[in-house]
Amino acid sequence: MAVEVAPDIFRMEVPLPGNPLRSVNSYIIRGNDDGNMMVDTAMNRPECREVLERELSDLDVDMTRTDVFVTHMHADHLGLAPYLTGGRGTVFLGKEDAAFIDESDYWMRMYAYGVMNGFPRLDPMEAIRKHPGYRYGPLGEMNLRTLAGGERFTVGRYEFRAVHTPGHTEGHMMLYEKEEGILFSGDHILFDITPNISLFEEDKDPLSEYMSSLKMTRELRVENTFPGHRTPMKDPGPRIEELISHHLQRAEEAFDILRDSGPMTAMDVASRMTWDMRGSFEEFPLMQKWFALGEAIAHLRYLETNGKVGVRERAGILRYSLI
CATH class of the missing domain: 1.10.10.10 (Winged helix-like DNA-binding domain superfamily/Winged helix DNA-binding domain)
Known part of the structure; x- marks a missing residue:
């Protein structure tokens, strides 16, 4: 059941059966005549579609008047964006993440680099098909608009700004409301579990980027943090220090x-x-x-x-x- 976590902001916890993450948080920011904003969707699988459709119906959300802000490209956040918007609403996604969507060799390049690093040599497609990002990723056309960071969105009573926080993915974006101190942190900051920082390509250093993004986030005034998974919290400051320490260890x-x-x-x-x-x-x-x-x-x-x-x-x- 959707829970109002701040005025006109509702959290929908969508189960991810058989996945160690257990669930993903999707949020609705109710607007006025300017329409609504959804933050993240869920995996493109029937169990997730059923829950989200029921929750959206209970909230009386008209998806023809709703845009979707996707914090990053992973399937548990982007997967249902084409289905839910039906090509009508705009899907906002960091430009670095959006670039991967149209790369036909993305999964093969990841697999090949994994093999170079000691991953078992298997039938490539057999391995790729088991990856949840491949199995439950977005299908269909999207009215996609890419973000660089700094873009502003007016949704009802709120004035949000996109904040680029590379690390978990290269194009990861948060949504920040300075006046009320509201932060949709995606998978940049999680409180009950630790964000995964992974690498499967040359010439990148996502952990250094993540550390810098954490330190930048530490400077924001935040009173409510709404993460991509598990429990929302207030001030993310103590958790930021824990995450920095964790990765150094x-x-x-x-x-x-x-x-x-x-x-x-x-x-x-x-x-x-x-x-x-x-x-x-x-x-x-x-x-x-x-x-x-x-x-x-x-x-x-x-x-x-x-x-x-x-x-x-x-x-x-x-x-x-x-x-």
Whole structure:
């Protein structure tokens, strides 16, 4: 059941069956004659469509008068945007994330880089089809408008601004209302779980970007934070400090593994890192190993940027070692 979390702002918690995330938060900001704004949707799967359609009906939301602000490109946030808008409302998405939507080789490039970092060599499409981002991503045309950050939106009583916070994805956007101190943080700041920072390409350092984005967010005056998953909170300041500390500790853990064990692939590093899951790394489902690998690569790249780790390629495989 939708809950009013601030005047004219409603939170809809949409279940994600069989997914460790458990659910995703979708929000409705009720407008006046200028229409409504929806913040994030859910995965493109029947269970999510059924819940969202029921909640939107209960709130008497006319989707023909509703635009959708998508914090980032992941399927649990973007997946239902084409279906819900039907090509009528505008879908707003960070320009860096939007660029990936039309890349026909996006998934193959990710898989190939994963193999270079030690991921098992499988039938590429067999592996890709198991990824929830591929299985439950958006289908159909969207009236898409890309964002660079700084764009302003008037919705009812509120004046929002898009805030670019790269890290979780390169084009991640938050929606911020300065006067009331309201922040839709997407997956940039989560309170009950830790945002995943992953990397599956060359020449990027998402963890350094994420740290900078956190420090920038720390300067905003925020009284209510509405995240993409789990529980809304008030001031995000203490959580920002926890997230910075967490990722520094994870980078230190990856450093210690290389110090103790010598050169190895990112998959080898990931298998030795600690994870908040039951069982050994070998027992993880394939997709959980994939997400762990992406996080390990991101932390190794952060160490590389900071001059602590080097990487060498041999026979198409990347191995990391201390400098």
